[in-house]
Amino acid sequence: MTEAKPVKTPSALRDFREGATATAPRATDSAPVSAAEAGRPSREEAEAAIRTLLRWAGDDPTREGLVDTPARVARAYEEFFAGYGEDPEDILRRTFEETDGYDEMVLLRDIRIESHCEHHMVPILGKAHVAYLPDRRVVGISKLARVVEIYAKRLQIQEKLTAQIANAINDVLQPKGVAVVMEAAHQCMTTRGIRKPGVTMVTSRMLGAFRDNPTTRREFMALISGDRGHF
């Protein structure tokens, strides 16, 4: 009898299957989930599931206005969850050496977040501020926003999203420190359930100098709360 081989389960899928933990998975587990590995259902199966939900909600999926809805929803899901197919570490590996001695903080403020909560699959909308303290190597700033985007385009809780972004930057760039602060509104709290519009959740993950050095942390906090210029 042959022994069954353990199936390699990439972290994103594992998190997806096993539910949330507030502990961030290792960023080295950030590989994208291939369709084959994930045992992904077909497009037809996905559309059939949406027809089932439409019927369950009390509507008729064969009526004119809803006939194309399953295909539209499937296409929308491809956008909402595009992050399962991308590896943030690949994006961050394109670094360049800064030879003129720039060793101050690099901060990207007000990065728009559009994610989905893993409990209710409804939007989490907000913004992230991402900073790092370079140690010779710097990365193109758009790559920081791309990393945010990849993790946001998965089912998330805000704590995990915040930690994953910081861990990936820390692991690949190996800077002197990384800071991520995120503020977001969860539609599962604003439009259903407890229904508290206007409430935002704030999370942060500080690593290296941002965790150990109060001056660096203060400087970061002052910069993210400062006035925004209009360009």
Ligand SMILES: Nc1nc2c(ncn2[C@@H]2O[C@H](COP(=O)(O)OP(=O)(O)OP(=O)(O)O)[C@@H](O)[C@H]2O)c(=O)[nH]1
């Ligand atoms: N910590 C954390 N909680 C979240 C996040 N997004 C949603 N939640 C919460 O996850 C919880 C899920 O709780 P459950 O009791 O299983 O679900 P529920 O019955 O729909 O809960 P209610 O939202 O209170 O109606 C809720 O308290 C949500 O507010 C997040 O990013 N982080």
Ligand SMILES: [Zn+2]
């Ligand atoms: Zn939710």
